[in-house]
Amino acid sequence: xxxxxxxxxxxxxxxxxxxxxxxxxNKPASHTGCYLAHDNIELIAGCDINNDRLEDFRKDSGIxxxxxxxxxxxxxxxxxxxxxCTHNDSHRDICLYACEKGVKAIFCEKPMAMSLxxxxxxxxxxxxxxxxLVIDHTRRFDNSFILxxxxxDSGKIGEIQKVDSYATVGLLNGGSHLFDLLRYYVGxxxxxxxxxxxxxxxxxxxxxxxxxxNGVHATFDCRWRDYCHFKVDLIGSKGILSxxxxxxxxxxxxxxxxxxxxxxxxxxxxxEDKIEEVKSLSPYLNAVKNIVEALNKNEINQESGYDGKAxxxxxxAFYESHxxxxxxxxxxxxNDILRKVKARETSFTKDGRLLR
Ligand SMILES: NC(=O)c1ccc[n+]([C@@H]2O[C@H](COP(=O)([O-])OP(=O)(O)OC[C@H]3O[C@@H](n4cnc5c(N)ncnc54)[C@H](O)[C@@H]3O)[C@@H](O)[C@H]2O)c1
Numbered sequence: 137x138x139x140x141x142x143x144x145x146x147x148x149x150x151x152x153x154x155x156x157x158x159x160x161x162n163k164p165a166s167h168t169g170c171y172l173a174h175d176n177i178e179l180i181a182g183c184d185i186n187n188d189r190l191e192d193f194r195k196d197s198g199i200x201x202x203x204x205x206x207x208x209x210x211x212x213x214x215x216x217x218x219x220x221c222t223h224n225d226s227h228r229d230i231c232l233y234a235c236e237k238g239v240k241a242i243f244c245e246k247p248m249a250m251s252l253x254x255x256x257x258x259x260x261x262x263x264x265x266x267x268x269l270v271i272d273h274t275r276r277f278d279n280s281f282i283l284x285x286x287x288x289d290s291g292k293i294g295e296i297q298k299v300d301s302y303a304t305v306g307l308l309n310g311g312s313h314l315f316d317l318l319r320y321y322v323g324x325x326x327x328x329x330x331x332x333x334x335x336x337x338x339x340x341x342x343x344x345x346x347x348x349x350n351g352v353h354a355t356f357d358c359r360w361r362d363y364c365h366f367k368v369d370l371i372g373s374k375g376i377l378s379x380x381x382x383x384x385x386x387x388x389x390x391x392x393x394x395x396x397x398x399x400x401x402x403x404x405x406x407x408e409d410k411i412e413e414v415k416s417l418s419p420y421l422n423a424v425k426n427i428v429e430a431l432n433k434n435e436i437n438q439e440s441g442y443d444g445k446a447x448x449x450x451x452x453a454f455y456e457s458h459x460x461x462x463x464x465x466x467x468x469x470x471n472d473i474l475r476k477v478k479a480r481e482t483s484f485t486k487d488g489r490l491l492r
Pocket of ligand 1: 145146147148149150151183184185186189204206221222223224226245246247272273274309383479481482
């Protein structure tokens with residue numbers, strides 16, 4: 137049995153701490169937990185600039201190869217799979233350094249990077265060094281969101297005619313997940329028109345419309361609310377599929393199908409159709425299983441990197457539409473690949489800053 141040696145840079149919530157949350161039922165819910173749970177993986181080291189996070193990691197994993205500098209970690213350790221669980225301002229540098237040091241796979245958190253240029257550099261460097269690249273737009277690895285895709289592809293709601301979508305906490309934070317999910321369900325985007333809702337964070341929300349190459353358009357609204365709201369209503373010619381909720385919280389899909397009206401002859405209405413929801417399990421572990429499978433079969437690719445870039449590009453297009461005057465139709469792909477956007481430190485506070 138091949139054993140891959142894994143390490144993690146960034147040992148905060150998604151790197152490690154989510155597995156401490158008693159409310160999260162779908163465990164493992166962190167990169168640490170997933171590597172510890174996988175038989176083909178030996179988690180060998182962790183890195184964080186914060187010593188408290190290193191100590192948490194040591195307690196939770198029993199691993200004592202701890203580093204505050206990822207370059208030193210690479211100099212001392214032989215790493216096959218690297219998780220990048222820092223914020224988007226360091227993803228590019230860590231990714232490029234890891235490729236240089238000979239990793240086989242990189243599992244990188246979203247949003248992929250700060251600019252489209254950085255995404256290109258990550259994809260190119262992974263390609264040139266034969267490194268498998270996966271960006272953690274988690275819903276793609278979640279069984280219920282995958283079931284929704286199967287329902288759509290099997291024609292359960294007929295042809296998708298229109299989409300309404302909502303997210304909270306910033307274009308890069310919630311928006312990034314939403315843009316990826318919209319592309320997963322509807323296809324490639326062709327244009328964006330919208331307005332930024334500037335707030336005190338580095339990652340404001342926005343509203344507007346996304347046009348897709350197949351002619352479908354999606355309304356989009358993402359802003360700070362005092363609750364999580366992640367929802368995609370796919371309106372079809374034969375029904376409606378509503379997909380949403382938080383990744384870690386259970387019920388995610390509602391399907392409404394055509395039935396003859398009980399109130400009037402000749403009229404058809406929508407009624408909720410019972411669907412056998414699949415058990416969600418851990419989407420992060422699904423992602424890690426996919427990585428191991430890709431390595432075992434030597435199916436190295438950077439497809440997920442292109443998806444990560446495409447999600448960021450939609451976010452950037454909202455900025456561009458806003459800068460051109462607001463609600464101006466911006467065609468994709470964007471020319472400005474240098475625009476940089478920094479994600480907030482945390483999605484828990486309205487100002488995006490960590491409570492210290
Ligand atoms: N896929 C998901 O569902 C999901 C959920 C939460 C967070 N995220 C993403 O994961 C990333 C991290 O988010 P988080 O909530 O875990 O943040 P966090 O602040 O809890 O953790 C980030 C950690 O990275 C460390 N760090 C920063 N720069 C570093 C460096 N150069 N070297 C080593 N360590 C460094 C910080 O000290 C911190 O402990 C973000 O990009 C976020 O968008 C994704």
